Amino acid sequence: MPRLAYVNGRFIPHASAFVHIEDRGYQFADAVYEVVAVQDGAFVDLPGHLERLRYSLGELRIRPPLGLPALTLIMHDLVRRNRIRDGSLYLQITRGVAPRDFKFPTATKSAIVMTTRRRPTAPVRPPADGVAVVTVPELRWARRDIKSTSLLAQVLAKQQAAEAGAFEAWMVDPDGFVTEGASSNAWIVDRNGVLVTRQADRSILKGVTGNAIAGLAAGRGLEIERRKFSVAEALNAREAFLTSATTFCVPVTRIDLQPVGDGRPGPVATALGRHYLDYAGRQEPPFGWAP
Ligand code: PDD
Numbered sequence: 001m002p003r004l005a006y007v008n009g010r011f012i013p014h015a016s017a018f019v020h021i022e023d024r025g026y027q028f029a030d031a032v033y034e035v036v037a038v039q040d041g042a043f044v045d046l047p048g049h050l051e052r053l054r055y056s057l058g059e060l061r062i063r064p065p066l067g068l069p070a071l072t073l074i075m076h077d078l079v080r081r082n083r084i085r086d087g088s089l090y091l092q093i094t095r096g097v098a099p100r101d102f103k104f105p106t107a108t109k110s111a112i113v114m115t116t117r118r119r120p121t122a123p124v125r126p127p128a129d130g131v132a133v134v135t136v137p138e139l140r141w142a143r144r145d146i147k148s149t150s151l152l153a154q155v156l157a158k159q160q161a162a163e164a165g166a167f168e169a170w171m172v173d174p175d176g177f178v179t180e181g182a183s184s185n186a187w188i189v190d191r192n193g194v195l196v197t198r199q200a201d202r203s204i205l206k207g208v209t210g211n212a213i214a215g216l217a218a219g220r221g222l223e224i225e226r227r228k229f230s231v232a233e234a235l236n237a238r239e240a241f242l243t244s245a246t247t248f249c250v251p252v253t254r255i256d257l258q259p260v261g262d263g264r265p266g267p268v269a270t271a272l273g274r275h276y277l278d279y280a281g282r283q284e285p286p287f288g289w290a291p
Contacts, residue, residue: 006078006114008065014115023111025094028102029150032056033092036075037209037245038084038116042283043075044245048208053091056147062095065110078114087119088246092149130253130265131167133242135231136160138171138179145202154182168242170231170255177228179203184244185210186252188229188237188260189268196237199226209276210243216275222268231255239266241273248280249273 005017025031034053037044050068057064066074075089091114098105139153157169161182168181178186179198185207187197195217200206214224234240240252240260249272251265260266 001081003116004078004081006074006112008111008113011078011081017113017115019094019111019113020097022099023094023097024105024108025092025111025149027100029148030060030062031092031094031149032060032062032147033090033149034147035245036089036091037248037280038079038087038089039280039283041079041085043079043089044280044283045208045212046072046283048211049245052147052206052208053093055145057093059143059146060095060148061104062093062110065093065112071112075114078116082116082118084116084118087117090115090117094149130251131242132165132254132257133168133170133181133240133252134161134164134166135172135178135256136169136182138173140171143202144179144204145200145206147205157182166254167250168252170234172231173203175228176230176232178231178234180205180207181242181244184242184247184250186234187241187243187269188234189239189241189266190225190229190233190237193223193238193268195222195224195268196229196233197224197226198228207243209245209248212279213243213249213272213276216279217268217272220275235260237261239269241266241269249276 002013004011005014007017034049036049079089094111096108096111098108136157161169168184170181170186171179173179180186185197187195190196198204217224235255235258238261241249242252243249251269253260253263
């Protein structure tokens, strides 16, 4: 059975799944997306991802191609058909196909694509010695709360990180404060043991994983402050970590080659990673389907 993609109403073998050359996602990045983790055959934090998808579409005035219940059914179906037990689903909705013209086309139907990816071990387990990040200047537009496919700044940031042997890039605004990672949210545990992450305004993407982790942390009596932090504060912090649907919770042990804390994964990040993994494994599988 070949791996399938979902393209505008049809399940198609992944290798022969194509979209039109005048799709506005291709020409203008006039599109939004979501990445949802699959753990033990069930979506992780699905309501949060659907809510953010609804928000992103609304902010860009892209009409959803399907209602959320139908969309959810198709997502489950693709995961089932591709027999994904641990991995992720990628979903992209563009404003559709129209002759190239910047302003919104009239009477164009939005276009949708979904693919899945299998992960041999889920999630990507934090390496025992944590990960390194490099800092890069924030080059993105001012609406980072919208999960748009306009990701060129992140492509460059990730490439810079990879070339420096780092796992992630932390983007830094002109005032010296970390916004977030190229594809993750950035956190520190400050000198007082308080979890600090940037407030979710238009300057960052409101992470679904980070939100769930904040809930788990609060449930364990940890204090959380949503505010900006600088690179210097991160380097002085007890711990640092990052969160996303593809990595879950990963300790950050080095920033620009300098150690965070004692340079080893901190106890809070390590514990939260474990709690989130338990939480992810306890999500409802679709329709009683057992992987
Ligand atoms: N990225 N910030 C940015 C810029 C992101 O791209 C992501 C996720 C996050 C974390 O959000 P969440 O916890 O909801 O995954 C924060 C996905 C994984 C990606 O682009 O592949």
